[in-house]
Amino acid sequence: DDITHWKMTHISDASHLWHKTALEFSERVEEKTDGKVQIEVFPNSQLGNEVDNINSIKFGATDLTITGETLEVWTPNAILLAVPYAFEDEEHMRDVVEGDIGRTIESDITEDVGLTPLFYMERAPRNLTSNAPISHPDDLSGFSMRVPNVPLFLDTWAEAGAKPQVINLNEVFTGLQQGVIAGQENPNDLIYSNGFYEVQDYLNLTEHVRSWIYVVVGNEQLEKLPEDQRQAVEEAALEAQEFARDLQEEEQEALSDLLKERGMTFNEDVDQEAFREAMLPALEENLGEEQYELYLEMVEQGTGIEVDSE
Amino acid sequence: MRTAAKLDKLLNYLTIILFTSLLLVVVIQIMSRYLPYSAIWTEELSRYLFVYSITVAAPLAIRKNEFIKVDMLLMMLPEKTRRIYECVTYAIVAVFGIVLFITGIQFFQLGLEFSSPTIGFQMSYVYISVPILAFLIVLYSILFIIDQFTLPKSEGEQL
Amino acid sequence: MSLLLVGTFLLLIMIGIPIAFSLALASLLYLVIAGIPLTIIPQTMFSGINSFVLLAIPAFILAGNLMNAGGITERIINFANAVVGHIRGGLALTNVASSLGFAGISGTALSDTASIGSVMIPAMKKQGYGSGFSAAVTSISSTVGPMLPPSLPMIIIGTLASVSIGDLFLAGAIPGILLAIGFLIVTYIISVKRGYPKGERQALSVVGKSFLGAFWALIMVVIILWGILGGYFTPTEAAVVCVIYALIIGGFVYRELKLKDIPALLTNTLSSTASILLLVGFANLFGWILVSEGVPILIADGILSITDNPFFVILLIVILLLTIGMFMETIAALVILFPVLLPVATSVGMDPVHFGVVMVLTLMIGLSTPPVGVCLFVASSFAKVPIGKTVKELIPYFAVAIFVLLLVSYIPQLSLFLPSLFE
Numbered sequence A: 001d002d003i004t005h006w007k008m009t010h011i012s013d014a015s016h017l018w019h020k021t022a023l024e025f026s027e028r029v030e031e032k033t034d035g036k037v038q039i040e041v042f043p044n045s046q047l048g049n050e051v052d053n054i055n056s057i058k059f060g061a062t063d064l065t066i067t068g069e070t071l072e073v074w075t076p077n078a079i080l081l082a083v084p085y086a087f088e089d090e091e092h093m094r095d096v097v098e099g100d101i102g103r104t105i106e107s108d109i110t111e112d113v114g115l116t117p118l119f120y121m122e123r124a125p126r127n128l129t130s131n132a133p134i135s136h137p138d139d140l141s142g143f144s145m146r147v148p149n150v151p152l153f154l155d156t157w158a159e160a161g162a163k164p165q166v167i168n169l170n171e172v173f174t175g176l177q178q179g180v181i182a183g184q185e186n187p188n189d190l191i192y193s194n195g196f197y198e199v200q201d202y203l204n205l206t207e208h209v210r211s212w213i214y215v216v217v218g219n220e221q222l223e224k225l226p227e228d229q230r231q232a233v234e235e236a237a238l239e240a241q242e243f244a245r246d247l248q249e250e251e252q253e254a255l256s257d258l259l260k261e262r263g264m265t266f267n268e269d270v271d272q273e274a275f276r277e278a279m280l281p282a283l284e285e286n287l288g289e290e291q292y293e294l295y296l297e298m299v300e301q302g303t304g305i306e307v308d309s310e
Numbered sequence B: 001m002r003t004a005a006k007l008d009k010l011l012n013y014l015t016i017i018l019f020t021s022l023l024l025v026v027v028i029q030i031m032s033r034y035l036p037y038s039a040i041w042t043e044e045l046s047r048y049l050f051v052y053s054i055t056v057a058a059p060l061a062i063r064k065n066e067f068i069k070v071d072m073l074l075m076m077l078p079e080k081t082r083r084i085y086e087c088v089t090y091a092i093v094a095v096f097g098i099v100l101f102i103t104g105i106q107f108f109q110l111g112l113e114f115s116s117p118t119i120g121f122q123m124s125y126v127y128i129s130v131p132i133l134a135f136l137i138v139l140y141s142i143l144f145i146i147d148q149f150t151l152p153k154s155e156g157e158q159l
Numbered sequence C: 001m002s003l004l005l006v007g008t009f010l011l012l013i014m015i016g017i018p019i020a021f022s023l024a025l026a027s028l029l030y031l032v033i034a035g036i037p038l039t040i041i042p043q044t045m046f047s048g049i050n051s052f053v054l055l056a057i058p059a060f061i062l063a064g065n066l067m068n069a070g071g072i073t074e075r076i077i078n079f080a081n082a083v084v085g086h087i088r089g090g091l092a093l094t095n096v097a098s099s100l101g102f103a104g105i106s107g108t109a110l111s112d113t114a115s116i117g118s119v120m121i122p123a124m125k126k127q128g129y130g131s132g133f134s135a136a137v138t139s140i141s142s143t144v145g146p147m148l149p150p151s152l153p154m155i156i157i158g159t160l161a162s163v164s165i166g167d168l169f170l171a172g173a174i175p176g177i178l179l180a181i182g183f184l185i186v187t188y189i190i191s192v193k194r195g196y197p198k199g200e201r202q203a204l205s206v207v208g209k210s211f212l213g214a215f216w217a218l219i220m221v222v223i224i225l226w227g228i229l230g231g232y233f234t235p236t237e238a239a240v241v242c243v244i245y246a247l248i249i250g251g252f253v254y255r256e257l258k259l260k261d262i263p264a265l266l267t268n269t270l271s272s273t274a275s276i277l278l279l280v281g282f283a284n285l286f287g288w289i290l291v292s293e294g295v296p297i298l299i300a301d302g303i304l305s306i307t308d309n310p311f312f313v314i315l316l317i318v319i320l321l322l323t324i325g326m327f328m329e330t331i332a333a334l335v336i337l338f339p340v341l342l343p344v345a346t347s348v349g350m351d352p353v354h355f356g357v358v359m360v361l362t363l364m365i366g367l368s369t370p371p372v373g374v375c376l377f378v379a380s381s382f383a384k385v386p387i388g389k390t391v392k393e394l395i396p397y398f399a400v401a402i403f404v405l406l407l408v409s410y411i412p413q414l415s416l417f418l419p420s421l422f423e
């Protein structure tokens, strides 16, 4: 038959926004191609971790995935998908992602990795959780915390004064419960889905990283589609992007309420500017020259507030 | 068979070195929690050392006939037939080893395109463990088959 | 298509192809027919073993072997013998009691079978216990090992489901002890019926002395729990701590572990665990295919479509797990099935920790069942007895194990009481 069956894999659980958006995208693609392109979605790392998922697309065992700054090891500019204090707010981030810098990163991914970004999803900002409120970098002294296996994150938190260590996400809950670590940082959705509210008292609104993530398809897989189907896929992608944005806004509020309900105290009295300044030196050290320039450009695109004052 | 014995010895040494280093890395990881120095590389390095420990130790398991199998049917055969049967088994394993080698090379090539997130070296240095393992599986399957014809009866008796 | 995969796999293991390669070859056949690129083979195999948590397998087994060489196993057996050796069937009872003691230092049932079996099986045979019986007692009693901390299967569950490994460790304790008591009773009844020998009653001072001898071994479980619950190391790291501990106790306290013996211990441990780990790698490949075929969802939907009555859902899960345990290796079964069955179990109100205990217990029983039972194989080969003979002797023990399994499945408090104390 002439029906294309695509497999889409990702690492979030089935209740996550990414999965809901993936299903929505899959439905719209099927609708718009009269069932000629069918996408089956596999959540929860069922078919592999993020690197596996990317490799699998490259050799053709699967076709789509959801990925972000992990792509940095293939194409350096992808690190900008998750850098500390690059954006003032969501608006600022959208401008950058949909502007020149966003387009540069997308074409890098297409050329260097062999994956075509179809649409992006905003991620909730990362926040720091702890058992005592942390409002200023000064509060970080002696604070042992978990960071993901990203050298940039490790260095920025070390620079800010904490004692960060890399622990696999699987072991974080136990680590927090038993006190191997005193805190961790993640977007609110992951703080909730990993149940960290059970073992952490404070959610400090550091909002230190705002990032976005792409739904990508293999270049070869996409090129195999006839022109009309490809267009249909791209249309569906734009609609899915809208869908994800609306859902994200809705869920953010609901999530905050849920986390508060489960006993987390939101520390809103966080000196983000102080954190930004404390982290900046590590950023300059970690980013390549080109990436650091792009970073500064991203920051400058922010409207309203002057960022390079003082 | 002298060469085979030397190869065994080499793999034994590598196993000891790799696994001892692995234990040391984990000890550093535990201790670094109490030292001012954060060792970011321990998690990643210990995984790769682990993969390589398996790569060099698994072929030895073929030689020692340690791979878990259901031997109820096998036990019913007379010893001579059983040896021939086991040779056929490992001939099939060797064929699979060849498939794993060829696909392992493709896998290795994927590793040429990116680097490990923390330590920063090309992932092909890690991925090449698969074709190496495949090569050793083929080699040791052949050695296993030769053993069946050359070893004295008593040794073939165990397990 | 998935029937072809599973069918080929079963056929291959029945004709004696090593399980690791049966998984690989069945998968290869499937991939070729389905037209899926074969590069998925090295990738899934690599991913399956590229895991920090799995490092606990060789570490725990090495710790067990070091303990063995360092005279620790012997001391546990001496202590057990001093306590129960004078009862009829004393040596068989000692075997079970040793497993209970050894549970505190070994993370896998296999290392328990191998360590205790290497000492106890020859001793039992010499005293006139049947070969099949000796192998059966050794194999089934090692089921207790992973129910008590440290426990490799519990660690794996903890990482698969983000539940506290400390809780899982505590939750397995009462079921593990119930199981040991059940095995002791069966062993005693059989021994009386067959008139197996009994040893001399030991003076209290001898019992005390043997306890001191075993003290450092028994204290290991305390160190592990203290380290994990106290936040000094993660459960995976605990395995490495066990190795260091075994080195120190065997080398400096008991002084029976010789430096020159260590290299051979290391390579033997590594080659035997490497064979298990390759199996884990290829199980990951096999699992990849099952998932991409949608089999886990079929199973989950299948169970819930038959019934949504909690009593029967739990029964179905237990039967399914027992069946799978007969054919599959523990770790592979855990990795593939725990994520599939957990939502089914929680949908009928089971606590994840409770379900974890049930799953581990079931799969541990599977280690002694044919056609694929690692402990059964190892114990039978130590006793030089055909597997069929061991299985015949195992039947009353299976009855007890399944009775305990049903108790644990339907009385959640047996698992959840101890963790609740530490809330």
Ligand code: NA
Binding pocket: C102, C103, C104, C105, C106, C107, C108, C144, C145, C146, C147, C148, C149, C150, C151
């Ligand atoms: Na144990």
Ligand code: NA
Binding pocket: C325, C326, C327, C328, C365, C366, C367, C368, C369, C370, C371, C372, C373, C374
């Ligand atoms: Na079994």
